[in-house]
Amino acid sequence: MAKQLSTNDLAVAAAILRGGGLVAFPTETVFGLGADATSPDAISRIFKAKGRPSDNPLIVHLAEFDQLNEVCEGVTPIAEKLLQRFAPGPLTVVLPKKPCICSAATANLSSVAVRFPSHPTARSLLKQVALPIAAPSANRSGSPSATTWQSVLRDLDGRIDAIVCDEACALGLESTVVDCTDNDTPILLRSGHVTLEDLQTVVPNIRTLGSLTSVAMANSPGLRHRHYQPRARVRLCESMVELADDEKPRSAYIGLGSDSLTELGLVQLCTSVEDYAMNLYEFFRRCDASGMEIIWCQRVPERGVGLALMDRLYRASDRSG
Numbered sequence: 001m002a003k004q005l006s007t008n009d010l011a012v013a014a015a016i017l018r019g020g021g022l023v024a025f026p027t028e029t030v031f032g033l034g035a036d037a038t039s040p041d042a043i044s045r046i047f048k049a050k051g052r053p054s055d056n057p058l059i060v061h062l063a064e065f066d067q068l069n070e071v072c073e074g075v076t077p078i079a080e081k082l083l084q085r086f087a088p089g090p091l092t093v094v095l096p097k098k099p100c101i102c103s104a105a106t107a108n109l110s111s112v113a114v115r116f117p118s119h120p121t122a123r124s125l126l127k128q129v130a131l132p133i134a135a136p137s138a139n140r141s142g143s144p145s146a147t148t149w150q151s152v153l154r155d156l157d158g159r160i161d162a163i164v165c166d167e168a169c170a171l172g173l174e175s176t177v178v179d180c181t182d183n184d185t186p187i188l189l190r191s192g193h194v195t196l197e198d199l200q201t202v203v204p205n206i207r208t209l210g211s212l213t214s215v216a217m218a219n220s221p222g223l224r225h226r227h228y229q230p231r232a233r234v235r236l237c238e239s240m241v242e243l244a245d246d247e248k249p250r251s252a253y254i255g256l257g258s259d260s261l262t263e264l265g266l267v268q269l270c271t272s273v274e275d276y277a278m279n280l281y282e283f284f285r286r287c288d289a290s291g292m293e294i295i296w297c298q299r300v301p302e303r304g305v306g307l308a309l310m311d312r313l314y315r316a317s318d319r320s321g
């Protein structure tokens with residue numbers, strides 16, 4: 001059984017991490033499953049607990065900017081500019097790695113992904129540990145990320161040492177990941193709450209994966225794997241579709257708006273794209289818990305946070321991988 005810690009118990013959580021244990025903790029995006037990024041044993045336990053393919057590298061979390069030089073070989077000027085503008089916060093930069101980060105954490109890549117979370121609990125824990133902490137999202141591999149501690153426990157209890165119980169994550173989608181290893185052309189590998197438009201104000205020439213070759217795609221291993229999928233089938237729609245009466249009790253809907261959809265099994269009406277993003281994964285989990293077979297998800301325009309939301313919806317609805 002995982003120890004359930006409160007935000008007053010961060011010294012206990014830090015001691016577990018320093019001893020090579022696994023601790024789930026909240027961040028502003030989703031819950032992370034932390035372990036010492038310099039310990040091959042601790043890192044192998046993360047992959048085992050999640051059932052994560054070993055070729056999918058982890059993000060290293062830091063509290064202080066001056067720790068960056070301990071884990072990265074050369075901080076490119078572009079990475080520095082991005083971090084100055086968007087960190088601490090939901091931005092991850094990929095840079096050349098230093099040997100102290102164990103190779104299993106980065107799936108043997110020569111680069112390392114680094115993020116400075118802004119969540120006060122995460123920051124305080126990272127400060128107390130004073131080690132680089134690798135933390136993938138705290139869910140079973142392939143499932144939706146967990147945005148509440150209860151969802152973390154449902155996925156990982158019995159497989160991890162402790163969890164820091166705190167409020168639900170405010171943003172609800174994983175961080176924006178930017179490959180900064182080539183200083184001339186940064187590449188957006190995963191969209192998030194630091195939006196493409198935000199990034200373009202600092203690096204107007206940033207490329208997106210749509211314009212990349214398969215060689216470049218191979219550098220973003222996370223994209224090869226099945227992601228964010230509930231058990232129920234996810235279908236995208238422009239607005240609520242007409243359903244036969246016998247389908248309604250097993251169908252769910254999430255989207256913007258205030259239409260009354262009372263005959264459906266589960267409905268989540270969101271007040272904004274941000275609200276939709278915050279609620280999406282927990283809604284997927286509620287749908288699975290109550291035996292929904294189809295989850296209809298309303299499309300949103302692919303700009304701002306809508307780009308990240310649609311990215312996750314496409315992946316959740318893709319049954320090919």
Ligand code: TXA
Nearest residue numbers: 029031032057058111112113136137174175220221222
């Ligand atoms: O918001 C977040 O980023 C959360 C919280 C816990 O910080 N973490 C998270 O981790 O979403 P995870 O493991 O679920 O996703 C990490 C993503 C994957 O797509 C992975 O392939 C990519 O980052 N990544 C990690 N290291 C990389 C590297 N060296 N080069 C390219 N992509 C990398």
Ligand code: MG
Nearest residue numbers: 136137145174
């Ligand atoms: Mg994940």
